[in-house]
Amino acid sequence: MIEMNSRVDILGVGFNNTSMDEALEYILSLMPEHKAKYIVTPNPEIVMRARSDHSLASAIENSSLVLPDGVGIMYGAKILSRSLKERIPGIDFTSLLFEHMARNGKSVFLFGAKPGIAEKAADNISSQFPGLIIVGTNDGYFSDDKPIIDKINEAKPDLLLVCLGFPKQELWMQSNADKLDVGIMIGAGGSLDVFSGTVERAPLGWRKLGLEWLHRLIKEPRRFKRMLVLPKFLVAVIISRIRG
Ligand code: UDP
Numbered sequence: 001m002i003e004m005n006s007r008v009d010i011l012g013v014g015f016n017n018t019s020m021d022e023a024l025e026y027i028l029s030l031m032p033e034h035k036a037k038y039i040v041t042p043n044p045e046i047v048m049r050a051r052s053d054h055s056l057a058s059a060i061e062n063s064s065l066v067l068p069d070g071v072g073i074m075y076g077a078k079i080l081s082r083s084l085k086e087r088i089p090g091i092d093f094t095s096l097l098f099e100h101m102a103r104n105g106k107s108v109f110l111f112g113a114k115p116g117i118a119e120k121a122a123d124n125i126s127s128q129f130p131g132l133i134i135v136g137t138n139d140g141y142f143s144d145d146k147p148i149i150d151k152i153n154e155a156k157p158d159l160l161l162v163c164l165g166f167p168k169q170e171l172w173m174q175s176n177a178d179k180l181d182v183g184i185m186i187g188a189g190g191s192l193d194v195f196s197g198t199v200e201r202a203p204l205g206w207r208k209l210g211l212e213w214l215h216r217l218i219k220e221p222r223r224f225k226r227m228l229v230l231p232k233f234l235v236a237v238i239i240s241r242i243r244g
Helices: 018-033 044-052 053-061 072-081 090-103 117-128 145-155 169-177 193-195 203-210 212-219 221-227 231-242
Strands: 008-009 013-014 038-040 107-110 131-140 161-163 185-187
Touching: 008 018, 013 053, 018 038, 018 090, 018 185, 038 169, 038 203, 044 053, 044 072, 044 107, 044 231, 072 212, 072 231, 090 107, 090 161, 090 185, 090 193, 107 117, 107 145, 117 193, 131 145, 145 169, 161 169, 161 193, 161 221, 169 185, 203 212, 212 221, 221 231
Parallel strands: 038 185, 107 131, 107 161, 161 185
Antiparallel strands: 008 013
16 A cells, blocks of 8 residues: 655655555545545646745645656656656546546546537547546636536536646645545646547657657647746756755
8 A cells, every 4th residue: 555644755846656556546545535635746847836836835735645747757756866656647547547437337527628628528538438427527717616616516526637737726626625525636737638639649659758748849839938847847856966
């Protein structure tokens, strides 16, 4: 069973040192408690933001599981000689979770992305994971939380997928956890865009080589500025290593 109390520090963000299977076992054990605990999957961009955004840092700290998303975090751990078992991209973890939930007839609510995307994702997810029950969808562009919380609570999903992008999704999960009647929640960034087929993921070979970021940059060159944070992250890690 996963060691919950100790986290591996990468520039102030504590990650759980867990394999994908251990994380899955842990999350499936939390689901029946129905306490709306939440999982976050920080990448280097989120770690860099959390250094100056204390509300994001505390939302991450208060989560039940912090999974390393992105090859950059794994390099960071290596440079700092800290051990992280494996990279766990939010979308891969979500797919694995869906697979297991489908076998047990569990339910999911898809929350986030532009209007229409969650519904398209629901169609694809239903055919990819027969047995999984999709109990509701809502887009991620709203001004009032209350009607969305009511809608989610009526559906009482085992899993709430929160895809609002960072830091919105982490802050939303933290501040609304005590109002929600859900098994668990996971902040999964742009996953609904991928499940809906709106955004294409890198081919498996690229992913295995840790080049998903390059594929994304080629497909969405407007992300170039955002991606400059990756070298900044590595420089900050190296400085942190030098300073001991
Ligand atoms: N999004 C949202 N509400 C907002 C801002 C963003 O639902 O107020 C969605 C956006 O439509 C996209 C996702 O959040 O589906 C963020 O995607 P991005 O690829 O930026 O996330 P990443 O996986 O890089 O964190």
